[in-house]
Amino acid sequence: EAQVTQNPRYLITVTGKKLTVTCSQNMNHEYMSWYRQDPGLGLRQIYYSMNVEVTDKGDVPEGYKVSRKEKRNFPLILESPSPNQTSLYFCASNDRQMRPGELFFGEGSRLTVL
Amino acid sequence: GNSVTQMEGPVTLSEEAFLTINCTYTATGYPSLFWYVQYPGEGLQLLLKATKADDKGSNKGFEATYRKETTSFHLEKGSVQVSDSAVYFCALSSFQKLVFGTGTRLLVSP
Numbered sequence: 462e463a464q465v466t467q468n469p470r471y472l473i474t475v476t477g478k479k480l481t482v483t484c485s486q487n488m489n490h491e492y493m494s495w496y497r498q499d500p501g502l503g504l505r506q507i508y509y510s511m512n513v514e515v516t517d518k519g520d521v522p523e524g525y526k527v528s529r530k531e532k533r534n535f536p537l538i539l540e541s542p543s544p545n546q547t548s549l550y551f552c553a554s555n556d557r558q559m560r561p562g563e564l565f566f567g568e569g570s571r572l573t574v575l
Numbered sequence: 576g577n578s579v580t581q582m583e584g585p586v587t588l589s590e591e592a593f594l595t596i597n598c599t600y601t602a603t604g605y606p607s608l609f610w611y612v613q614y615p616g617e618g619l620q621l622l623l624k625a626t627k628a629d630d631k632g633s634n635k636g637f638e639a640t641y642r643k644e645t646t647s648f649h650l651e652k653g654s655v656q657v658s659d660s661a662v663y664f665c666a667l668s669s670f671q672k673l674v675f676g677t678g679t680r681l682l683v684s685p
Contacts, residue, residue: 503664503677519672551618562607562668566618
C-alpha cells in the first residue's frame with residue numbers, strides 16, 4: 462500500500478529537549494516536504510527536498526532542520542524546541558514528473574512543547 | 576506573493592443540502608488549483624484539481640471550476656452526506672510547494 466508514515470503521532474516534550482520526527486514514504490518519490498498546521502493559518506511549508514542531499518527552506522524554517530540521506534526518508538529535527546513549535550506536523554511526498562502538485566500526506570504528528 | 580483565501584467556517588448543513596465553499600486566489604502566472612480534504616485524525620487527501628483556466632475538476636460528487644476572470648475555484652456538491660463532514664482546503668501550486676488556504680470545516684447533520 463502506498464503511504465507516507467510519520468512517527469511519533471503524538472509527542473509531549475519540554476523546551477530545549479531535542480527531538481526528531483521521522484517520515485518515510487514507499488512510493489519512490491523524489492520530492493518530500495514538511496508542513497505545519499496551525500488554527501487560522503492553514504498549512505505552511507517548513508522545508509522541502511527535491512531529491513537525496515537536496516533540501517531547501519520553505520516559508521517557516523526557523524528552529525527546524527532536515528536531512529535527506531536516503532530517498533525514502535526525510536526526518537524533521539527540532540534541536541531546541543520551544544512552545545511556539547507546538548503544532549500539527551505533516552510530511553508529504555510527490556511524484557513531480559507524473560503528478561505535479563498532488564501531494565501524498567502522512568497522518569500527522571501532533572507535537573506539544575511545554 | 577501567492578495566496579489563497581477561503582470562506583470562514585464552520586459550514587453547517589443538513590444531509591442532502593447543496594454545498595458551496597468559496598475560494599479565491601492571488602497568483603502570478605497561471606498556477607494549478609487544488610482542493611484537499613482532511614477527515615478527522617487523518618492527513619490531507621487530494622479531492623480534485625484543475626490545471627488551466629475553465630478546467631473543471633470533479634471527484635466523489637464534488638466539482639470546482641478554474642475561473643481566471645474572477646480568480647476563483649469554488650467547491651460545490653449537489654447533495655452532501657454526513658460522511659462529507661471534514662475540513663476542506665483550497666490550494667494553488669507555487670514554486671516547489673502548495674500554498675494553502677486556512678481551511679473550511681464542514682459539518683453535515685442527518
